[in-house]
Amino acid sequence: MTEPVFSWIGKALPRKEDPALLTGQARFIDDLEPVAGLRHVAIVRSPHAHGRIRSIDVDSALAMHGVDAVVTGSDIAAILKPIPSVVRTPIRYMPVGVDKVRFAGEPVAVVVASDRYLAEDAAEQVSVEIDPLDPVVGPVAAMCDTAPLLHEDADSNCVSFRTFRYGDPDTAFARAARTVSLDYTFHRYASTPIETYGVIAHAEKAPDRYTVWSNFQGPFVLHPLMAGALGVAGNRLRLITAPASGGSFGIKQAIFGYILLLSAVSRLTGHPVKWVEDRLEHLTASSAAAERVGRIDGAFDENGTLTGLRFDNIANMGAYLRPPEPASVYRMHAASNGCYRVPHIAVENRLVVTNTLPVGLNRGYGGPQFFFALERLIDCAARKLGFDPVELRRQNFLRKEAFPYTTPGGATFDSSDYDKAMDMLLAAADYKGLKERRADVRRAGNYFGIGFACGIEPSGSNMAYVSLAQTPEERAKAGPKSGGNASATIEMDPSGSVTVQLCSTPNGQGHATVAAQIVAQALAINPADIDVVTDIDTRNDAWSISSGNYSNRFAAAVTGAIVTCADRVSMRLRKIAAELFECAVDDVELADGKVRIKGIPNRALPVKRVAAAAHWHPDGLPDGLDAGLTETAIIHSETLTAPDDHDRVSSAVTYGIVFDLAAVSIAPDTGKMTVEKYVSVHDVGNQLNPLVVEGQILGGFAHGVGGAMYEELSYDTDGNPLNGTFADYRCPTAMEVPPVTVRHLTTPSEKSLLGSKGLGDGSSMTTPAALANAVADALGREDITLPLTPPTLWRMIHEDIA
Amino acid sequence: MTILAREQRHSITVKVNGLRYTGMATPRTLLADFLRHELGFKGVHVGCEHAVCGACTILLDGLLARACAIYAVQADDTSVETVEGLGKPEALAPLQAAFQEHHALQCGFCTPGILMSAKAFLDDVATVGVAPTEQQVREMLSGHLCRCTGYDGIVKAILACAEQAIGKSRHESG
Numbered sequence: 001m002t003e004p005v006f007s008w009i010g011k012a013l014p015r016k017e018d019p020a021l022l023t024g025q026a027r028f029i030d031d032l033e034p035v036a037g038l039r040h041v042a043i044v045r046s047p048h049a050h051g052r053i054r055s056i057d058v059d060s061a062l063a064m065h066g067v068d069a070v071v072t073g074s075d076i077a078a079i080l081k082p083i084p085s086v087v088r089t090p091i092r093y094m095p096v097g098v099d100k101v102r103f104a105g106e107p108v109a110v111v112v113a114s115d116r117y118l119a120e121d122a123a124e125q126v127s128v129e130i131d132p133l134d135p136v137v138g139p140v141a142a143m144c145d146t147a148p149l150l151h152e153d154a155d156s157n158c159v160s161f162r163t164f165r166y167g168d169p170d171t172a173f174a175r176a177a178r179t180v181s182l183d184y185t186f187h188r189y190a191s192t193p194i195e196t197y198g199v200i201a202h203a204e205k206a207p208d209r210y211t212v213w214s215n216f217q218g219p220f221v222l223h224p225l226m227a228g229a230l231g232v233a234g235n236r237l238r239l240i241t242a243p244a245s246g247g248s249f250g251i252k253q254a255i256f257g258y259i260l261l262l263s264a265v266s267r268l269t270g271h272p273v274k275w276v277e278d279r280l281e282h283l284t285a286s287s288a289a290a291e292r293v294g295r296i297d298g299a300f301d302e303n304g305t306l307t308g309l310r311f312d313n314i315a316n317m318g319a320y321l322r323p324p325e326p327a328s329v330y331r332m333h334a335a336s337n338g339c340y341r342v343p344h345i346a347v348e349n350r351l352v353v354t355n356t357l358p359v360g361l362n363r364g365y366g367g368p369q370f371f372f373a374l375e376r377l378i379d380c381a382a383r384k385l386g387f388d389p390v391e392l393r394r395q396n397f398l399r400k401e402a403f404p405y406t407t408p409g410g411a412t413f414d415s416s417d418y419d420k421a422m423d424m425l426l427a428a429a430d431y432k433g434l435k436e437r438r439a440d441v442r443r444a445g446n447y448f449g450i451g452f453a454c455g456i457e458p459s460g461s462n463m464a465y466v467s468l469a470q471t472p473e474e475r476a477k478a479g480p481k482s483g484g485n486a487s488a489t490i491e492m493d494p495s496g497s498v499t500v501q502l503c504s505t506p507n508g509q510g511h512a513t514v515a516a517q518i519v520a521q522a523l524a525i526n527p528a529d530i531d532v533v534t535d536i537d538t539r540n541d542a543w544s545i546s547s548g549n550y551s552n553r554f555a556a557a558v559t560g561a562i563v564t565c566a567d568r569v570s571m572r573l574r575k576i577a578a579e580l581f582e583c584a585v586d587d588v589e590l591a592d593g594k595v596r597i598k599g600i601p602n603r604a605l606p607v608k609r610v611a612a613a614a615h616w617h618p619d620g621l622p623d624g625l626d627a628g629l630t631e632t633a634i635i636h637s638e639t640l641t642a643p644d645d646h647d648r649v650s651s652a653v654t655y656g657i658v659f660d661l662a663a664v665s666i667a668p669d670t671g672k673m674t675v676e677k678y679v680s681v682h683d684v685g686n687q688l689n690p691l692v693v694e695g696q697i698l699g700g701f702a703h704g705v706g707g708a709m710y711e712e713l714s715y716d717t718d719g720n721p722l723n724g725t726f727a728d729y730r731c732p733t734a735m736e737v738p739p740v741t742v743r744h745l746t747t748p749s750e751k752s753l754l755g756s757k758g759l760g761d762g763s764s765m766t767t768p769a770a771l772a773n774a775v776a777d778a779l780g781r782e783d784i785t786l787p788l789t790p791p792t793l794w795r796m797i798h799e800d801i802a
Numbered sequence: 803m804t805i806l807a808r809e810q811r812h813s814i815t816v817k818v819n820g821l822r823y824t825g826m827a828t829p830r831t832l833l834a835d836f837l838r839h840e841l842g843f844k845g846v847h848v849g850c851e852h853a854v855c856g857a858c859t860i861l862l863d864g865l866l867a868r869a870c871a872i873y874a875v876q877a878d879d880t881s882v883e884t885v886e887g888l889g890k891p892e893a894l895a896p897l898q899a900a901f902q903e904h905h906a907l908q909c910g911f912c913t914p915g916i917l918m919s920a921k922a923f924l925d926d927v928a929t930v931g932v933a934p935t936e937q938q939v940r941e942m943l944s945g946h947l948c949r950c951t952g953y954d955g956i957v958k959a960i961l962a963c964a965e966q967a968i969g970k971s972r973h974e975s976g
């Protein structure tokens with residue numbers, strides 16, 4: 001074979017997406033005016049964290065110039081059903097407060113006017129009387145008997161409690177030579193994409209249907225839930241995503257509440273309506289990662305071998321269990337062993353509702369909280385048991401020979417080599433040199449610390465893991481679920497030009513470029529000649545419940561659909577050509593835009609000639625071949641299975657790794673922390689486009705740094721949000737993101753067709769733990785809370801004065 | 803201000819990327835909204851509407867400005883440059899090409915504003931003729947939020963262009 005196996009795949013090809021984005025030609029949701037007669041919406045929101053709605057007076061607003069209608073929560077409740085959660089506790093999510101409000105910023109009424117300025121004027125004139133109730137903000141306080149109850153139908157704010165046991169954790173702890181425990185809290189932050197939510201909803205009358213444009217990112221499992229809430233068949237809810245989306249990182253999942261709200265408003269008023277979220281709305285009422293309070297215990301034998309783990313998790317879900325929550329608490333569940341051989345694991349999960357904004361998908365999704373517990377425990381245990389944190393990890397790492405490895409929780413880890421990754425990490429960081437430097441700095445009386453965090457990166461998720469929140473009996477009643485389908489469609493038209501349709505709703509991850517590389521390779525054409533459409537229209541495109549952009553699923557799952565589909569188109573072209581050449585299919589190959597007989601370069605036809613034949617001359621096609629050249633592939637990884645009776649679930653397709661080392665110094669007089677060195681080793685399997693891979697890794701790291709050092713969505717004790725602007729919610733700028741050295745270990749995955757593993761969450765999961773470990777090492781204490789701001793660190797250093 | 807005056811629409815004429823446009827705006831219409839929705843320059847992005855994120859950055863009479871923090875009426879008779887004026891998709895300006903080459907954008911929502919700041923910065927670099935340090939580029943960028951990239955590619959792209967700008971100005975003056 002003269003051609004390399006991967007001619008386009010694996011190249012650092014500049015992105016197809018870029019020219020439109022760089023010239024202001026890409027179209028985002030606020031750039032669209034897809035129907036005539038659009039009205040604009042402003043949302044009236046609760047100023048109280050908790051209260052009973054007494055009355056809403058809309059008269060003066062209605063009388064204002066340009067105002068078409070004011071719709072209240074009870075109007076909406078007449079046509080919108082509350083959305084159930086997988087948790088069987090009788091609490092329901094509504095995108096608008098009806099009798100009660102449960103967080104400050106919760107919608108209570110919607111003003112429809114001829115433009116947004118007028119709508120906002122009128123929104124100010126809607127007078128909402130709310131009888132305030134005592135709010136509860138923290139999850140531990142919310143679990144007290146005396147705490148105000150958010151949902152009266154439930155008898156507690158702890159809306160779900162489940163315990164899990166894998167192996168025999170009790171015996172492991174009873175027999176342990178040493179046990180190490182860590183109590184921790186993990187604060188709330190959010191990925192805050194620069195483009196906010198946007199929705200345009202049109203309730204059509206004939207046929208009776210909702211058509212909604214938005215920058216929704218999936219998962220499309222929410223589509224049937226939305227149709228159910230609107231009381232229509234699935235085919236009467238047509239969701240269309242904008243061609244471009246300005247970042248999401250999970251956050252734009254929760255837009256589905258506004259899809260419902262705007263759909264209902266359109267139905268009630270008869271107007272197509274448009275709403276674009278403002279930044280205050282985004283920071284106070286969209287979505288965030290879950291705050292967590294927890295305790296983790298590790299059982300060790302005398303050699304430092306980890307024999308048991310116990311997780312006690314209390315997750316603050318915000319005011320509702322908004323689907324797909326409580327997925328954030330269960331995403332890492334089947335991989336609770338982390339990188340380690342630990343046979344005995346116990347998990348207790350308490351899900352608590354409080355008077356704060358509901359949580360949802362956010363970069364890392366459950367990973368930052370999980371690794372904060374596990375990886376902080378390991379560093380802490382190393383100090384307590386007298387090991388170097390590297391040696392303690394090596395003592396417990398899964399060995400290279402163990403892959404594919406089935407975890408106690410039922411996940412299958414595809415491949416990697418943790419020891420080698422650790423070698424690479426230490427070499428790139430010059431661990432020995434760092435330790436010497438630490439000793440020098442400490443001798444001078446200053447603070448310097450080194451921290452580690454070794455994470456695995458589950459990718460391409462099985463939607464069914466969420467149902468671990470149900471008991472096996474509840475699951476049995478609901479029927480088995482294992483969904484992780486991915487789809488792609490490729491169409492070669494009569495002129496031979498190629499269009500690829502994806503179901504992966506990217507928001508900046510370069511899916512179009514990588515898809516073009518994959519298809520170009522299979523069809524032996526140039527990626528530049530391939531159009532890739534990434535906006536979804538549920539009426540026209542192949543989609544399924546797991547469509548969307550989440551859980552790093554592109555490289556792990558979606559690429560499989562693209563490859564499969566491209567191979568089918570290639571096979572069709574070859575079959576048609578074989579008929580024309582009167583030779584065997586196996587003797588036909590695609591190369592340089594031609595279909596030709598192997599070894600006889602002059603027996604070749606341009607691909608477009610063969611494509612034309614497929615469309616123009618169906619009668620001449622080989623038996624069994626349909627006319628045209630359109631293929632849709634919907635694939636499902638057989639790795640993904642339904643949860644079993646013992647709460648084990650194979651919840652992801654690939655498991656890359658993220659091994660991080662952080663070295664920090666802390667200035668005693670200011671508490672300012674400087675990241676002196678940060679190294680991150682990844683195993684993403686085969687890289688499909690190194691440029692895109694690097695971008696994802698650096699972006700994930702920046703999110704980890706933001707969460708660890710700067711960002712916090714906080715509330716005062718009355719439940720008032722304290723970060724309503726980008727001046728108060730401090731995202732890192734170019735001045736704050738420290739340099740990071742990235743290294744790659746490549747162990748191709750056997751679970752994905754191209755050997756690639758999902759990536760994207762990356763260091764957003766591990767950086768908070770690594771930096772906290774470095775600070776713990778620097779200050780010689782374990783009670784580390786994030787974000788690691790100068791005041792926090794200064795107070796720890798000067799506890800006696802502070 | 804009475805409602806009537808507030809809603810009164812004024813004719814505003816602005817030169818955008820070298821061409822004259824006229825549109826209507828009330829006294830409180832933001833320049834960002836005017837450029838986007840009245841004149842159709844959708845490349846002006848709005849990320850915060852409170853002058854922090856930098857997505858809406860444009861050049862107003864040659865100076866950097868945040869279109870979300872200026873009223874359209876203030877821009878009457880001015881000259882505005884937006885991302886649409888930099889280069890064309892099929893013929894990117896060197897700055898845009900450098901952004902593509904260094905993967906300085908992912909979702910691209912912050913990008914138009916950053917490109918405008920970078921353009922002003924690079925014009926200064928060319929005038930002064932001294933190569934900026936990475937720290938200076940980062941300082942310049944600190945008026946912009948990008949949530950996707952971690953900034954690394956952006957910094958590299960701008961440094962690469964700065965080198966070219968210096969080379970060119972040396973060439974011209976030499």
Ligand code: FES
Nearest residue numbers: 849850853856870
């Ligand atoms: S939109 Fe103008 S600075 Fe953010």
Ligand code: FES
Nearest residue numbers: 908909948949950
């Ligand atoms: S590229 Fe997405 S915010 Fe900068």
